[in-house]
Amino acid sequence: xxxAVCPGSFDPVTxxxxxxxxxxxxxxDKVIVVVLTNFAKKAxxxxxxxxxxxxxxxxxxxNVEVDHFNGLLAxxxxxxxxKFIIKGLRAVSDFEYExxxxxxxSKLNPELExxxxxxxxxxxYLSSSIVRQVAQLGGDIHGFVPECIREEIxxxxxxxxxxxxx
Ligand code: COA
Numbered sequence: 001x002x003x004a005v006c007p008g009s010f011d012p013v014t015x016x017x018x019x020x021x022x023x024x025x026x027x028x029d030k031v032i033v034v035v036l037t038n039f040a041k042k043a044x045x046x047x048x049x050x051x052x053x054x055x056x057x058x059x060x061x062x063n064v065e066v067d068h069f070n071g072l073l074a075x076x077x078x079x080x081x082x083k084f085i086i087k088g089l090r091a092v093s094d095f096e097y098e099x100x101x102x103x104x105x106s107k108l109n110p111e112l113e114x115x116x117x118x119x120x121x122x123x124x125y126l127s128s129s130i131v132r133q134v135a136q137l138g139g140d141i142h143g144f145v146p147e148c149i150r151e152e153i154x155x156x157x158x159x160x161x162x163x164x165x166x
Contacts, residue, residue: 001029001030002027002028002029002030002083002084003028003029003030003031003032003080003081003082003083003084004024004027004028004030004031004032004082004083004084004085004086004115005031005032005034005073005076005077005080005082005084005085005086006020006021006024006031006032006033006034006085006086006087007033007034007036007073007076007085007087008033008034008035008036009035009036009037009038009041009043009050009128010033010035010050010053010054010128011041011043011044011045011050011128011132012045012049012050012053012128012131012132012145012149012153013050013053013054013057013128013145013146013149014123014126014127014128014130014131014144014145015122015123015126015143015144015145015146016088016090016119016120016123016126016127017088018057018058018146019088019119019120019122019123020086020087020088020117020119021033021058021061021064022061023117024086024117025061025063025064027115028063028084028086029063030063030064030065031061031063031064031065031086032064032065032066032067032080032082033054033058033064033065033066033067034066034067034068034069034073034076035047035050035051035054035066035067035068035069036068036069036070036073036076037070044132045156047068050068051066051067051068053149053152053153054066056146056148056149057146057148057149067080072108073085073105074104074105074108074109074112075108075109077105077109077112078109078111082112083111083112083113084112084113084114084115085102085105085112085113085114085115086114086115086117087101087102087114087115087116087117088116088117088118088119089116089117089118089119090119090123090124090126091119091124098114098116101114102114126144130144131144131145131153135153135154135156135157136157138157141153141154
């Protein structure tokens, strides 16, 4: 069975992530979307909330599951018997950092291959921080995030914004 892990902070999941997840689900028998910690970033949504939003967003795929892990991606892949990491590349500027992560992960777990999918041109500009910023300032996030979670994100911000990791 070909198992791939699709890692990220997903703070929150965007339509750009969904495009990568959808395409990965066609390439692999099973795709595990895993919420991990990026130590360079301060989280806005709790891990539980990010998992909950992702679970709603991926419910239409029968071979995609959502999980979270507090540790190294390379270790998580080993535990789940996944041999592939799927990442989306939006622009050349993503490449250097992604290349460094792919090399590190393969040093830590030599069985791992990182597979890069080029982002759909519709989502090249999109990122989780863009979604947060627009929502926080009352802008329209229609088309930025899956419809089934849009209201929930707006509601969260309209209740006074999201404090760090709350
Ligand atoms: N479409 C739209 N947006 C995308 C995207 C896509 N296809 N791919 C990435 N993005 C966005 C993300 O939303 C994120 O936006 P933000 O910076 O506004 O939050 C940004 O691009 C960066 O994404 P990414 O490079 O995937 O970083 P991340 O923070 O989402 O995830 C981890 C990085 C969690 C996978 C990484 O830190 C990790 O593996 N952590 C675990 C610990 C570990 O193993 N460390 C060693 C790794 S070498």
